[in-house]
Amino acid sequence: MATHYLDFEKPIADLEAKIEELSALSETSGGFDNEIAGLRRKAEQLRKKTYAGLDPWMKTQVARHPQRPHFIDYVQGLFTDWTELHGDRQFGDDQAILGGLARFRGRPVVVMGHEKGHDTETRLTHNFGMARPEGYRKAVRLMDMAEQFGLPVLSFIDTAGAYPGLGAEERGQAEAIARSTERCLTLGVPSIATITGEGGSGGAIAIAAASRVLMLEHSIYSVISPEGAAGILWRDGARARDAAMAMKITGPDLVALKIVDRLIEEPTGGAHADRDGALARVGDVLAEELQSFQGLSPKQIKTRRAERFYAIGAL
CATH class of the missing domain: 1.10.12 (Lyase 2-enoyl-coa Hydratase; Chain  A, domain 2)
Incomplete structure (x- = not known):
């Protein structure tokens, strides 16, 4: 490629x-x-x-890099015995959010995340990572299963936002996002969310309201895209750079605000420059974070998660 x-x-x-x-030239003449x-x-x-x-706008571009590792890459690189589960048991199977059962370094887990696709065909199949209500209802079903069997939930976030189409709205997009967010917050099992690219609006939060929120060094996490913010504030999407610079959407600011718990260093040049190295670093951090839940009861896990969210923004 x-x-x-x-x-x-x-x-x-x-x-x-x-x-x-x-x-x-060296191959033909040397020297x-x-x-x-x-x-x-x-x-x-x-x-x-x-x-x-890198400034926030540059990081936004890196977060959107088309060759950046996506959910399927993380599944293939970090997990074994991957078994994808389909459908929301109400309407259909959304392909923007994928999920299922797997083993992480020998431990059974539930894994889910946004998949954007890597080329025209797969991007259309996965709707550019913008989930419809069925994707969030599938996520709730997976989280219910995780709690039933006592399995940790590992989620990978990379979306510009939930799909805003008419059909999605008719089928209850806002309600589905709210239910998924609520389920994240009420889980009695460890949950770790990793923002691997874009973390856009409620479409990201719906599977990122976890016990621990991690973020790759050059990812972004925001309530709205820089283009959307520029359109609202100045009615000029071309001022997206100005919006990105003001919105505090990058790792250091988000850690300071206690929205994100930990940054994961990327290889020089970004995760796309050394995919194997980036996957290995994410895997090592996930292993450390999972270990921190050792011996905690469901009640303690819920209490710690609640305390985490109450502390957001506190100086």
């Missing part, structure tokens, strides 16, 4: 194009090894410098 460069990565892209050009090695060092230094200084 060809590398997709973001606008602010153009200097990096230019260097890597030069490396490819010299590498091709460019030192130049290639120097350019590679320069590209790596530039990448580190660039990603160390």
Whole structure:
């Protein structure tokens, strides 16, 4: 798959194009090894410098990167014995939220998350990660099952928001989101939500109201998209950058506000630059977080979750 460069990565892209050009010449005539090695060092230094200084709008672009790992990638990379469960037992099976049973490092768990898709066909199949009511009702069914069998719930959030279409509204989109959020908050089993890309509005919160909320370093979590906020505040979606800079949607601000509990460091260049490395880091953090629930009763788990949400925004 060809590398997709973001606008602010153009200097990096230019260097890597030069490396490819010299590498091709070196294969036929040789003599460019030192130049290639120097350019590679320069590209790596530039990448580190660039990603160390990302502003909120740049992080928004990284969070939306089309090659960023999605839910299916996390399932394949972190879990075994994956068995997907389908349907909400009321209307149909939404493909924007996937979920089922699996084992995480030998431990049985319930796993669910948003899936955006990686190409035109899969993006249409998964509705770009924007769930309809059936997706949230499926999530409630999975959480009910998790509580019945005493299984931890691991959720992965990556959505611009819930689907706003007419059919979804007719079938009770707001009610489905509210029920899913309520079920998250009342679970008597450990629940850990990881924001892997975009965490947009109620569509994200519906499966992210967990005991512990984690966030990848270059992800975003917001009540509305920067474009939506700009449209409301200034009636100009082109001012999305201004909105992103003001909204406190990135990790450090969200940790300070106690909306997010922990940031997960990404490889240099973002999770898409080293997918295996990113998956390994997420897996290690999830293992640590699950261990922290050892010995807690359902009542203690509920109490701690409630205390966590009451503390949001407190200085």
